[in-house]
Structure formats: structure tokens, C-alpha cells
Amino acid sequence: MNKQIALLASLIFCVLMGIPDLASARALSYGCSEPQLEVTFAVKDRHYAGAVSCGNLFLQSDIPTAPVVRWNGADATKFYTLMMLDLDGNANGSWPDPVFPGENAPVRHWIAGNIPGDLLRGTGYVESGSDSGIKQIRVLQSYRASHIPLVSDRYGIYLFEQTKRIDFAALSGPITNFAYSTFLDAYQLGDPKASNFFVAIYTSESPFSGKPFHGNDVSKVWRQGYEKGKLAPSQQ
Numbered sequence: 138m139n140k141q142i143a144l145l146a147s148l149i150f151c152v153l154m155g156i157p158d159l160a161s162a163r164a165l166s167y168g169c170s171e172p173q174l175e176v177t178f179a180v181k182d183r184h185y186a187g188a189v190s191c192g193n194l195f196l197q198s199d200i201p202t203a204p205v206v207r208w209n210g211a212d213a214t215k216f217y218t219l220m221m222l223d224l225d226g227n228a229n230g231s232w233p234d235p236v237f238p239g240e241n242a243p244v245r246h247w248i249a250g251n252i253p254g255d256l257l258r259g260t261g262y263v264e265s266g267s268d269s270g271i272k273q274i275r276v277l278q279s280y281r282a283s284h285i286p287l288v289s290d291r292y293g294i295y296l297f298e299q300t301k302r303i304d305f306a307a308l309s310g311p312i313t314n315f316a317y318s319t320f321l322d323a324y325q326l327g328d329p330k331a332s333n334f335f336v337a338i339y340t341s342e343s344p345f346s347g348k349p350f351h352g353n354d355v356s357k358v359w360r361q362g363y364e365k366g367k368l369a370p371s372q373q
Contacts, residue, residue, distance in 0.1 A: 165222065165243075165317065167192065167293050167334040174296050174331035175207040175261070184345050189294070189335045194232070195283075196344075197337040203247065203280035207261035208296055208331045211254035216273075216299040218326055219262065221247035222317060223283070223290050230288035232336045245315040246292065248278040250305050250324075257296075277308045283337035293334045297326035 169191040178187035181199040189204070206219060225231045226242025251273045252262050264280050283290060303324055321327070342348040 165224065165293060165295060165329070167224065167291050169333050170329065170331040172208070172210055172331070174294060174333040175209075176204045176294050176333050176335075177207075177261075178202075178204040182345070184343075189333045192291070192334055192336055194336050194338055197283040197285050197339055198343065200337065201282045203264040205261040205263045206257065206294070206296070207259075208257045210331060211257040211296075212298070213253075213255040213258055215254045216250070216302050217252045217254060217257060217330070218250040218297045218299060218303075218324070219247065219252060219294070220245075220297070220317065221280070221292060221294045222315070223292050225290040226313065227286075228290065231291045232289045232338065241313040243315050243317055245278050245281075245308075245312045245317070246283070247280045247294075248276075248308070248320075250275045250277060250299070251302055273302060275303075275305045277305055278312070281312065285337060285339040287339060289336050289338040291334055291336050293332065295329040296331040297321065297328075298330045300325060 173190070176189035178189070178195065178200045179202060180187040180195070181201065184199070187200075187204070208217075211217060223244040223246055224242055225236070225239055226244045227239035228236045228242070229239065230236055247264075249262070249264065253271065253273070256262055256271065262274075264276060283292065305324070
């Protein structure tokens with residue numbers, strides 16, 4: 138009990154102060170579980186498929202709303218916590234070549250807890266004004282669409298299994314430099330049961346608009362000729 142109180146106190150302090158949890162050995166990275174966490178965006182104007190698949194690209198302007206999340210490996214009798222993080226955090230580019238995290242990393246973009254396993258196995262979870270009509274779901278961080286001023290960022294989406302229904306404390310403070318490991322330890326969430334990730338890129342004009350790119354655009358700053366453009370996990 139004393140350990141849980143201490144962890145929760147540490148969580149509240151770090152969240153309120155915006156201090157990253159550098160002392161913990163826990164580190165999330167970009168990757169896809171087997172089976173993958175199914176994440177599907179309703180891509181604006183349906184120019185391309187919205188399924189996230191191990192680092193595929195999305196235009197940030199095309200994914201303004203929360204995706205549907207499913208996982209057929211979920212235990213129907215359990216609850217789950219969903220977390221979406223930007224581990225690049227203003228790194229000024231992560232595609233086609235990986236870079237070290239930026240000064241804002243990690244950035245929390247979406248956290249929801251107490252998601253029923255049977256929902257994940259069925260129609261899937263998607264954030265809405267009514268929390269899909271399921272009262273026990275607790276949205277701690279409403280979905281925040283990617284907001285990249287330059288080039289690209291990677292976004293990891295993780296699903297954690299809970300040992301029980303959790304009475305989560307509210308999150309406050311800045312979304313940047315989020316102490317996610319302290320959060321996970323406080324609620325005994327362990328390692329992710331499922332994961333996936335995607336890359337959101339900034340362009341001044343949609344490639345589907347027929348207009349030329351201009352200004353502060355991804356095409357001006359891609360690091361050409363570095364290896365073969367393979368996206369590797371972040372080095373943290």
C-alpha cells in the first residue's frame with residue numbers, strides 16, 4: 138500500500154510539473170505486436186486507406202479525429218488502457234530516417250482507461266462525446282490530432298491490460314515531456330499487450346489538391362541519401 142501511495146504521489150508531482158520520468162528503466166519504443174493492434178482512421182476525403190500498419194504514412198491534415206481501435210487478442214473479462222504518444226516530440230523529422238527525440242518528447246496525445254475487452258474484440262473503441270455509451274470508460278487525455286510544424290513525427294499506440302477496473306486520477310499540466318513510465322507504474326499496467334505506430338507528415342498543400350508545395354514543407358528538408366529510408370525504432 139505504501140509503495141502504491143508513493144508511486145501515485147510521484148505521478149501527480151511529475152504530471153503537474155511536466156517532468157519526464159528519466160529515472161525509470163521502462164522505455165516504450167515504436168513497433169507492432171503480433172497480432173497487431175488494429176487502428177483505423179477515417180481519412181479525410183478517403184484518398185487512401187486509414188489502417189495503421191507498422192509505420193505507414195498519413196498526412197496530418199487527414200486524421201483530425203480519433204481512430205477506431207480493435208484487438209482480437211483482448212480478454213473479454215478484462216479492462217484495458219489505451220495510450221498514444223509522440224516519442225519524437227519536435228525532432229524536426231523522423232522519415233525517411235530515424236532521429237533522436239526532440240525537446241518536447243514524449244508528448245501525450247490520447248489516453249483512455251477501463252476499456253472493456255469485449256468492446257475491443259467486437260466493434261472496437263472510438264472516443265466520442267458519450268464515450269461509446271459505456272460509463273466506466275475513463276478518457277484521461279482526449280484524442281489530440283498530430284500537430285507538426287515541420288517534416289514528420291512518429292506516433293506509437295499502445296494497449297495495456299489492467300488487473301481490475303481503475304479509479305484514475307485526472308491528468309493535468311502540459312502534454313509535453315509526459316512521464317508515461319510513472320503513470321504506468323502507478324497503475325501497475327506493465328508492458329503493452331498490443332501496439333502499432335504510424336508516421337504523420339506535414340505538407341503545405343495536399344498532394345491530392347493539384348497545387349504545388351510551398352514554404353515550410355517536408356519536401357524541402359527530407360534527408361536524401363541516408364541509408365535506404367528504413368524506419369527504425371527510436372533511440373531513447
